Amino acid sequence: MSTEAESNDGAAVRFPPPFVPLIALALGIVIHLSVLPLRIPLEGMLRYGLAAVLLGLGVFLMVGAVGLFRRTGQDPKPWLGTPEIISTGVYRFTRNPMYVSMGLLQAGIGVAVAKRLWVVVFVPVVWLVIYLIAIRYEEAYLEEKFGSLYTDYKASVRRWF
Template sequence: MSEAEERKGAAVRFPPPFVPLIGLVVGLGLDWIVWPLPNPVDGSERFAIGGAALAGGIALLLIAAGLFRETGQDPKPWKESPELIATGIYRWTRNPMYLSMGLLQAAIGLLCSSLWVVALVPVSLAVIYRIAIRHEEAYLEEKFGTPYLEYKRSVRRWL
């Protein structure tokens, strides 16, 4: 039995959705405690961009989660992946749920007029890569082999 089969999922020890939440709290804290960054985008544009990012993030999350539901899989990365999902939104990005988390963090930052929250999006995504994506990719390579490697070559990690 391979290590991937024994552990039943990727070696992810911290729930990735908490990372953007921490980014949100830290960003708002920096705004409140340290100093707010000047916001160059006026209110109506900020709300339009933030609203579009919010809608896009929610849509992306629901579409990706729907594919897991359709295939009877659990989206939690530490759970077993009995089937490789490479259809729907997964034809364009290997990580639509994590991408949606970044969009949602940026949207909330814009809507709250906190550029710190927006500025911390790349940090949140880098942390998600470190704690989840690299472990998921190793697990999927071991579990699915060549089909996953071909998928990985043809579909970008983000966009």
């Protein structure tokens, strides 16, 4: 990835962010099965309804964000260069819809399939790790490349929700 980042004028992201929730999902299940089982205290339709909302929002945000990248001819990989700031669609509500989506999908899976509270508890940890390994580098890159255009966008749209 570093060669691509250097040659494509992108953010200094060195680890693919989608792997973070996958690792947290696996870790949550392992902790549940081997150390301390914490079950989600919801049953039946309430649990499945919550899972459906989380998964639905997660899919909506991801499809919306990736779709905007594709329509503008950009690649969503954070280590590749960004020719323009996307501020329409789901990017009107959150600066990081893909990362929000990853957390919502992780929580939805934890509620629906695994019924493991640890998977859900790790969502804020996932967002913190993604901030540390990706977002801070992406924002520094975007501020340097686009200046006030990006800082104005940043001031008007929240990072997460």
